[in-house]
Amino acid sequence: xxxxxxxxxxxxxxxxxxxxxxxxxxxxxxxxxxxxxxxxxxxxxxxxxxxxxxxxxxxxxxxxxxxxxxxxxxxxxxxxxxxxxxxxxxxxxxxxxxxxxxxxxxxxxxxxxxxxxxxxxxxxxxxxxxxxxxxxxxxxxxxxxxxxxxxxxxxxxxxxxxxxxxxxxxxxxxxxxxxxxxxxxxxxxxxxxxxxxxxxxxxxxxxxxxxxxxxxxxxxxxxxxxxxxxxxxxxxxxxxxxxxxxxxxxxxxxxxxxxxxxxxxxxxxxxxxxxxxxxxxxxxxxxxx
Amino acid sequence: xxxxxxxxxxxxxxxxxxxxxxxxxxxxxxxxxxxxxxxxxxxxxxxxxxxxxxxxxxxxxxxxxxxxxxxxxxxxxxxxxxxxxxxxxxxxxxxxxxxxxxxxxxxxxxxxxxxxxxxxxxxxxxxxxxxxxxxxxxxxxxxxxxxxxxxxxxxxxxxxxxxxxxxxxxxxxxxxxxxxxxxxxxxxxxxxxxxxxxxxxxxxxxxxxxxxxxxxxxxxxxxxxxxxxxxxxxxxxxxxxxxxxxxxxxxxxxxxxxxxxxxxxxxxxxxxxxxxxxxxxxxxxxxxxxxxxxxxxxxxxxxxxxxxxxxxxxxxxxxxxxxxxxxxxxx
Numbered sequence: 001x002x003x004x005x006x007x008x009x010x011x012x013x014x015x016x017x018x019x020x021x022x023x024x025x026x027x028x029x030x031x032x033x034x035x036x037x038x039x040x041x042x043x044x045x046x047x048x049x050x051x052x053x054x055x056x057x058x059x060x061x062x063x064x065x066x067x068x069x070x071x072x073x074x075x076x077x078x079x080x081x082x083x084x085x086x087x088x089x090x091x092x093x094x095x096x097x098x099x100x101x102x103x104x105x106x107x108x109x110x111x112x113x114x115x116x117x118x119x120x121x122x123x124x125x126x127x128x129x130x131x132x133x134x135x136x137x138x139x140x141x142x143x144x145x146x147x148x149x150x151x152x153x154x155x156x157x158x159x160x161x162x163x164x165x166x167x168x169x170x171x172x173x174x175x176x177x178x179x180x181x182x183x184x185x186x187x188x189x190x191x192x193x194x195x196x197x198x199x200x201x202x203x204x205x206x207x208x209x210x211x212x213x214x215x216x217x218x219x220x221x222x223x224x225x226x227x228x229x230x231x232x233x234x235x236x237x238x239x240x241x242x243x244x245x246x247x248x249x250x251x252x253x254x255x256x257x258x259x260x261x262x263x264x265x266x267x268x269x270x271x272x273x274x275x276x277x278x279x280x281x282x283x284x285x286x287x288x289x
Numbered sequence: 290x291x292x293x294x295x296x297x298x299x300x301x302x303x304x305x306x307x308x309x310x311x312x313x314x315x316x317x318x319x320x321x322x323x324x325x326x327x328x329x330x331x332x333x334x335x336x337x338x339x340x341x342x343x344x345x346x347x348x349x350x351x352x353x354x355x356x357x358x359x360x361x362x363x364x365x366x367x368x369x370x371x372x373x374x375x376x377x378x379x380x381x382x383x384x385x386x387x388x389x390x391x392x393x394x395x396x397x398x399x400x401x402x403x404x405x406x407x408x409x410x411x412x413x414x415x416x417x418x419x420x421x422x423x424x425x426x427x428x429x430x431x432x433x434x435x436x437x438x439x440x441x442x443x444x445x446x447x448x449x450x451x452x453x454x455x456x457x458x459x460x461x462x463x464x465x466x467x468x469x470x471x472x473x474x475x476x477x478x479x480x481x482x483x484x485x486x487x488x489x490x491x492x493x494x495x496x497x498x499x500x501x502x503x504x505x506x507x508x509x510x511x512x513x514x515x516x517x518x519x520x521x522x523x524x525x526x527x528x529x530x531x532x533x534x535x536x537x538x539x540x541x542x543x544x545x546x547x548x549x550x551x552x553x554x555x556x557x558x559x560x561x562x563x564x565x566x567x568x569x570x571x572x573x574x575x576x577x578x579x580x581x582x583x584x585x586x587x588x589x590x591x592x593x594x595x596x597x598x599x600x601x602x603x604x605x606x607x608x609x610x611x612x613x614x615x616x617x618x619x620x
Contacts, residue, residue: 034397085606091397092342096536097605099529103598111592219525223408226401234397261416268405268412275402276390 005135006252012141014248015148016206020221021228021240021247022155023199029172029235030192031087033094037102039222041197044105045071045204046213047113050120060120060209061143067205068198075197079190087189102218109215117212125209144206151202152241155195159237168192172235200225220264227271233281242282302449306442316441320513322554323448324506329534329546330455331502336532337541338462339495340475341392342400345407346531349380349500351523353507355414356380358426358517369431373508380504381497383410388493404525411523425518428511444513451509452547455502459543471495475541526594533597537604539611548612553600560593 024038045067052063082101086094128136159165170178171188179185204221211217228247232239247267254266274281309315328350336342356376360367383406391402414420462468470491473481482488511517530553538549608614 034401082602082606089605089609092336092340092400093605093609095342095344095397095400096532096601100598100601100605103529103594103601107592107595107598111595223404227405230398230401259416262412265409265412265416268409271405272390272402272409275394275398279394279398 002133002135004133006256007249008135008137009141010249010252011245012137012145012248013207013252014245015145016203016244017224017228017248018241018244019148019151019199019206020203020225021232021244022152022237023196023203024225025229025232025235025237025240026168026172026192026199027196028229029237030168031083031189032091032175033083033087033098034091034226035193035196036095036098036222037105038098038196038200038225039218039220040102040105040109041071041075041200041218042204042221042225043109043213043215043218044074045201046208046211046217047109047118048201049205049208050118050213053120053122060122060205061147064147064202064205067201071201072194072198074194076190076194078197079193083193084186084189102222106215106218113215115215117214120208120213122209138210140209144210147202147206151199155199155237164188164191223264224267227267227274229281230271231274231281233283236281236283239281239283306445313441316445318555318558320441320445320448321558322550323445323452324510325530325534325554326547326550327448327452327455328503328506328531329538329549330452330459330543331499331506332531333535333540333546334455334459334462334502335492335495335499337535337545338459338468338475339471339492341492341495342532343403343496343499343528344400344525344532345403345405345528346499346503347523347525347527348383348403348407348410349503350507350510350527351410351414351517351519352376352380352383353504353509354511354517354522355420355426355507356504357508358428358511358515359419361428361431362426365430369508369512373505376504376508377501380500380507384496384500385493388489388496392489392492392496404528407523407525407528411519414523415519421518423518425516425521428515431512431515441513444509447509447513448506451502451505456543456547458498458502463543467491467494530597533601533604535611537600537608537611539613542611542613545611545613552612553597556596557593560596 020038020042023041024035027033027035027038048067048070049060049063052058052066053060056063058066078101082097083094086097122140124139127139129139129142130136157165159169167178167183168188168191170181170183171185171192175185178188224247228240228243229235230243231246232241232243247270250266250270251263254263258266305319306316309319328346332343332346353373353376356379357369357372360372360375361369387402387406391399415423420426462471470481470486473484473486474488474491478488507522510522514521534549534553535546536549537553538547539545604611
């Protein structure tokens with residue numbers, strides 16, 4: 001088999017992982033919170049796309065128009081109601097709170113949607129785009145990757161150019177100083193968490209046509225998102241983007257050249273290797289560890 | 290006063306099987322309570338005293354259970370205590386590797402790395418041949434010094450013994466040099482380091498003690514249940530239950546994990562056995578065949594994790610120091 005096949009498929013899947021990782025990294029940067037509910041937010045995005053498709057007959061990619069604002073509002077509310085109240089608590093309590101919220105989300109989904117995995121089958125689900133050299137790229141993954149690219153571009157412009165984006169970056173750099181400059185940091189936290197949730201849900205919706213949709217699917221995505229964030233440097237949104245692509249490629253390569261069963265193990269070993277050799281991540285500031 | 294209370298608790302705990310010995314269901318719940326209390330106390334040595342929250346303690350529990358059962362299925366005549374010791378060695382190696390990678394770093398890395406290590410262990414056990422893979426391991430027969438290991442009482446006393454040992458270590462740590470060092474690390478790493486405390490060494494020490502005790506409990510559980518698979522002994526859910534038990538009782542207190550286990554384990558059991566549904570049906574509030582009745586019967590068994598989630602959130606928001614924290618005087 002051509003070496004390019006797993007490389008290209010890996011990059012396509014990695015783009016979606018990057019989206020999830022960037023959401024987590026943004027929340028970490030602005031709020032200094034490790035969000036353990038991130039995977040479950042992705043799972044909710046998968047179900048939103050599934051129900052938009054089966055009940056409202058909206059194409060999963062078109063349904064993003066509904067999913068993104070809904071997820072943003074949901075995240076904004078969750079921050080205001082829960083996360084906001086532990087922002088000055090010890091880090092462990094924040095983690096436990098998000099674990100608790102994640103358990104509530106996944107187990108409510110388990111009660112509501114049962115543990116039978118759902119499959120979202122569109123007319124183009126199994127169609128592939130053939131490149132010269134015998135390489136074929138799955139059409140849904142290709143569309144997902146393009147949408148990911150657009151989303152990242154919008155996110156970049158928003159963070160770089162808009163006033164809110166600048167305020168978010170300022171809060172991320174130094175919360176106290178930002179507050180002294182008149183930035184409403186509490187509001188920035190809620191916005192960051194809203195954007196983080198929207199990115200997670202978007203990533204979930206984008207992989208829904210190519211994955212089993214299951215209430216406990218968030219678990220494995222959570223760990224991937226963490227690996228991506230640590231690889232890119234905790235809090236670095238750009239780093240998370242690159243980290244996501246790397247994880248996607250590593251996964252695809254290990255599935256092709258070794259075994260699908262071991263691909264997650266390799267990702268976690270990579271995670272430990274990063275902690276051992278480059279704990280500040282690829283793009284993190286030195287001394288941050 | 291304290292001594293009298295302790296003697297009463299100890300006497301009750303020792304005599305309990307004599308009173309409820311006829312009821313294997315109740316003694317089973319008591320074994321679960323003792324096990325969760327001991328697991329949570331062992332976690333508390335690292336999480337509560339040293340402030341290093343491990344989110345992957347299931348790895349050490351599962352290592353103990355798997356090591357013991359694998360060895361016994363290979364050679365039935367082995368002494369279970371020897372198998373337990375081998376479990377401790379494997380768990381210690383995993384703990385040392387984790388500790389040596391992560392304890393050089395500060396911040397949030399230990400929590401994240403502990404999950405990664407636990408997942409590596411879980412997925413490896415699931416994918417390897419000699420561990421039984423997804424089917425798990427079934428142990429047919431086991432014997433130790435002619436004790437009847439088919440009855441539950443030996444395991445009740447076994448769990449009780451490990452709990453007492455764990456609590457004694459906790460008590461010793463509270464007033465020993467190591468314990469003070471660990472608490473100093475928890476309160477302020479920089480200050481502790483500036484006073485010459487070797488941070489990595491003492492964190493590793495706490496992790497090793499905690500992992501070894503957890504592994505022993507895993508071995509005991511494996512011998513007691515005699516059927517294990519990854520979802521029973523290596524799941525992230527187990528790691529979270531261990532932490533939650535400590536949080537509800539009071540992290541960093543000696544008796545907090547015991548209080549937490551006494552509350553949480555019976556609660557989970559009530560949900561699992563659909564006691565709530567039965568009570569509602571008996572009270573005539575819902576009919577057994579109605580939609581709600583059927584829904585409760587079919588779903589409450591799974592709902593205990595949902596209830597754990599709700600309790601975690603409420604506990605962090607309203608009772609972050611746990612139940613024992615309520616009774617502590619402000620210093």
